[in-house]
Amino acid sequence: MEIQAAVAHGNGQPLMIEAIDLDEPQADEILVRIVATGICGTDLGILSHAPLPWPAVLGHEGAGIVEHVGSAVTGITPGDHVVLTTTSCGRCATCQQGQPSFCMRFRAVNMSGGRRADGSCTHHQHGKPAFGGFLGQSSFAAYALATERNAIRIDKDLPLDVMAPFGCGIQTGAAAVLNTLKVQAGKSLVVFGAGAVGLSALMAAKIAGCGPLIVVDTKADRLALAMELGATRTINPQEEDAVALLQADGGVGYAVEATGIASVMENAVNALGVNGVAVLVGVAPGQKVAIDPTALQSRGLTVMGTIMAGRDGVPALFVRKLIEFWKEGKLPVEKLIRYYEFSEINEAIAAAKDGSAVKPILRLPLNGETA
Known part of the structure; x- marks a missing residue:
């Protein structure tokens, strides 16, 4: 399917909102329409100096609504609201010990560029592979592919544009x-x-x-x-x-x-x-x-x-615990947030770099088109 994404074409270059082809979800995958996504320091570091096979779609603090699920997905259904976090293999020793944030295959599953185990690639542009699946999502886009391991289901009455940074920074x-x-x-x-x-x-x-x-x-x-x-x-x-x-x-x-x-x-x-x-x-x-x-x-x-949910932390359980703190007024993360339209992504990145915005959040148009 063709989607709109903020595409990086090189280190230090502004992102361009362009068309990208996104694969349909495989059996274990979930298609999420991104409603909001945060900008994190990791995104800034990658954009500044990391050597990637360009073009690339970054973003890893996505929140949105599930549109389709693969045939093997059992715990998430279309219409669910989810916060996306980094993914994990679920099979290594640390995952089996309930510490997925320290997955022994963390880099392989989060920085594959969207390459699946069968060799297929999730993102393409102009018929050629694009670097995607960044930290389990690539949420600088109207849609993202995720799995049950990194899509955290939340109540539908929660504001997705506040919940997005719970996936990483918060x-x-x-x-x-x-x-x-x-x-x-x-x-x-x-x-x-x-x-x-x-x-x-x-x-x-x-x-x-x-x-x-x-x-x-x-x-x-x-x-x-x-x-x-x-x-x-x-x-x-x-x-x-x-x-x-x-x-x-x-x-x-x-x-x-x-x-x-x-x-x-x-x-x-x-x-x-x-x-x-x-x-x-x-x-x-x-x-x-x-x-x-x-x-x-x-x-x-x-x-x-430490990283992500930390020692003995399971992201899905911990994020839901943090949301309860937020509901009780104990974790007022909205005081950190400054909102930008998706088309203002370069302004948001600049504000994150110069420190004028603590946590920039991009709001994506409901129809998936550019603002």
Whole structure:
């Protein structure tokens, strides 16, 4: 079927809304009409410098309505509303242990470019394969193919243009705190980086009863938003030495690093107090982080990594749990969101890059045509 998609033709180039041919769903696949999709830092990183076989359709925070399902799909039906997240193989040891976010075939199933096991490709343009199936979806498009493993069914009365970032950014930040760190109430926590992931971690820490809650960022408007969302203190590292300030109080119990900058990762570890735990969330491909092993040993420090639903987290269950928090007013993610029409995708990307928008969300026209 022919659909409209925001197509990338090279690193650093603006996306072009063009026609793409999308395969019909195979037996285990689901066709989803995308209603809204978020823009995430991972999209920005790929667009900036990752070497892909162009053209490519990215996007991985999609939410929409199921239109067709394959013959082997049993848990989702046409008309269901779904949030899309990354996919997993369901067969490897970590998937079998209930940790699909750490799927041992994560790259193979999420970065295949839309190549299925039988060699067929989900996306084509002008008769040639296009890179698709990005992180299980390629949601910068009017329609996306997914599977039961990465399509999370939600209630039909929920606003899809608010639910979309639960598939990645909101889930990842909250899971870093609730699933990977498994924080204890009453312990202090600092978040480095007040983007969508970092602020989601902050809100989750507030839900868990951590305190004091400190946020470190260079943007005054984001620090103000952090205070509104529950921070008890903010630090601008361009004005003050965050590590020195935190260590003056004995260090923190937990640190969440959400910038993907190696030097900030080091600061997150150095800000810990005795028996403190740091979790690295920001993506930093190719960067090296220097950690003093003596500090880890003498202060009993722990450094952890996390992704998506985190340790012992199942995305479908965890996203639904987060939605309940949202319903209760405990996770007001709408305060992070700025909306754009699909045709404004390049403006939205620019706003994400310069930090003027915390979480840009694209709204797609109901008929699948360009706005």
